[in-house]
Amino acid sequence: MSDQDDQDDRDDRDELDAPPALGAVVEQERGSLPYALIHGEALVACAAWALGDAGVMAVDLGTEWAGLVDADEPFVLHDSLCPMTPASFITECVARAVELDRVVVAVRPVTDTVKMVRDGLVGETVDRETLHAVASPVVLPASVVAALDHLPDVDFPRLVAALAGRFPVELVLAPATARRVHSPEDVAVLQALTARTRPLGG
Numbered sequence: 349m350s351d352q353d354d355q356d357d358r359d360d361r362d363e364l365d366a367p368p369a370l371g372a373v374v375e376q377e378r379g380s381l382p383y384a385l386i387h388g389e390a391l392v393a394c395a396a397w398a399l400g401d402a403g404v405m406a407v408d409l410g411t412e413w414a415g416l417v418d419a420d421e422p423f424v425l426h427d428s429l430c431p432m433t434p435a436s437f438i439t440e441c442v443a444r445a446v447e448l449d450r451v452v453v454a455v456r457p458v459t460d461t462v463k464m465v466r467d468g469l470v471g472e473t474v475d476r477e478t479l480h481a482v483a484s485p486v487v488l489p490a491s492v493v494a495a496l497d498h499l500p501d502v503d504f505p506r507l508v509a510a511l512a513g514r515f516p517v518e519l520v521l522a523p524a525t526a527r528r529v530h531s532p533e534d535v536a537v538l539q540a541l542t543a544r545t546r547p548l549g550g
Contacts, residue, residue: 366404369404372406377503381532384535386538387539391428392431395484399438402424403439413497419490424438425504427483427485427528430526433526449491451486451516453517454521455519457521458481484522486507495514527541
């Protein structure tokens with residue numbers, strides 16, 4: 349059996365073991381960047397394929413919240429600006445949210461230097477080990493879905509801040525390919541980083 353066959357078998361087992369979940373790709377309030385191309389495909393399409401390959405049933409973000417509550421399943425929010433997040437990582441986050449009954453948030457390390465500012469003066473450097481950049485996905489366990497009346501926000505950092513004020517949150521380190529893009533230049537960097545990876549659903 350080839351290495352590729354071994355990988356395909358592992359992928360099939362992962363899909364079978366994935367907990368049932370609903371989810372949506374978030375493209376609102378992100379301008380036109382979700383429709384930029386990476387490896388010849390729109391970012392939003394790549395994100396949608398990853399969600400499907402993770403075994404998550406896609407629903408429209410405008411679905412009535414009561415319907416999500418009635419489904420009694422975790423709800424996965426996948427950012428269109430993190431288009432190359434591996435499906436296996438999304439599955440891992442869903443499984444962790446179910447196991448821990450906590451909101452699971454994918455994060456990346458902060459690499460920029462961050463300074464404190466007091467009274468208009470630049471002060472000491474903040475320890476980057478204490479900082480995280482929100483990536484994707486954000487997974488709400490069924491208990492959290494049931495406790496909400498609606499989605500607090502579609503901006504992921506604001507969403508996580510709102511959820512953390514009410515529910516336990518588990519941070520999970522995301523792979524480098526799950527990084528968020530903020531500009532066409534970022535898309536070019538991510539494309540170079542994932543040169544050997546093709547979108548699976550196309």
